Amino acid sequence: LFNFKQLFSCHSPYEAFGIHQMLPGKFAIFVGGFPIVINGEVVGGVGVSGGNGEQDTAVGTAALTALQEYLASEGLDVITDADIKK
Numbered sequence: 001l002f003n004f005k006q007l008f009s010c011h012s013p014y015e016a017f018g019i020h021q022m023l024p025g026k027f028a029i030f031v032g033g034f035p036i037v038i039n040g041e042v043v044g045g046v047g048v049s050g051g052n053g054e055q056d057t058a059v060g061t062a063a064l065t066a067l068q069e070y071l072a073s074e075g076l077d078v079i080t081d082a083d084i085k086k
């Protein structure tokens with residue numbers, strides 16, 4: 001939902017440092033979760049773990065891009081950016 005690297009770069013090495021305190025009950029304190037948004041509706045999610053935040057984001061974005069390519073022939077739009085608020 002957010003670009004953690006930009007928002008929390010001052011708190012390296014933890015990309016999402018402190019977000020759980022700013023928005024209680026809304027976030028877990030790790031990077032790697034991506035909503036699947038098809039035609040503007042959240043229909044699921046992708047979870048990635050094992051690398052650092054940048055690596056997990058690259059893998060999650062690649063998964064969304066693959067889904068977008070798969071569903072393009074059906075005329076469905078999939079958001080592939082890690083920051084869905086753009």
